[in-house]
Amino acid sequence: MTDSPSRTGFLDRIRANPTGRLALKIGVGILGTLVVVTGIILIPFPGPGWAIVILGLAIWAVEFTWAKRLLHFTRRHVQAWTQWILKQPLHLRALIGLAGFIFISAVVWLSVKLTMGIDLASLIWNFITGK
Numbered sequence: 001m002t003d004s005p006s007r008t009g010f011l012d013r014i015r016a017n018p019t020g021r022l023a024l025k026i027g028v029g030i031l032g033t034l035v036v037v038t039g040i041i042l043i044p045f046p047g048p049g050w051a052i053v054i055l056g057l058a059i060w061a062v063e064f065t066w067a068k069r070l071l072h073f074t075r076r077h078v079q080a081w082t083q084w085i086l087k088q089p090l091h092l093r094a095l096i097g098l099a100g101f102i103f104i105s106a107v108v109w110l111s112v113k114l115t116m117g118i119d120l121a122s123l124i125w126n127f128i129t130g131k
Helices: 005-015 018-042 049-061 065-087 090-116 120-129
Strands: none
Touching: 005 018, 018 049, 049 065, 090 120
């Protein structure tokens, strides 16, 4: 993740002033926290929950070294997992995909049941059987 010269220069100008440095650190901290918390709330639901958490981590990485290290660690492991999956035979990739689908379906079912009191499994079964 390389910074563009104009963005780096802009941030360096802000950091050159003690007040700007503090304001940048606070602003990045608050914005990153809001994005991470939003992502964590969205993780159980279908959609980009984890991607939003990683985006919040990237925001923190602008100003915090620990976040930059954690972001690089995450990127390395996601890339390693992706490479490992791509090297597996098709039947194993399909099995892993099916396991992921079952897990996500269970999370969606449980989320809808607990938050709205709707049993999607019963609704789908009744639809299939015509009841």
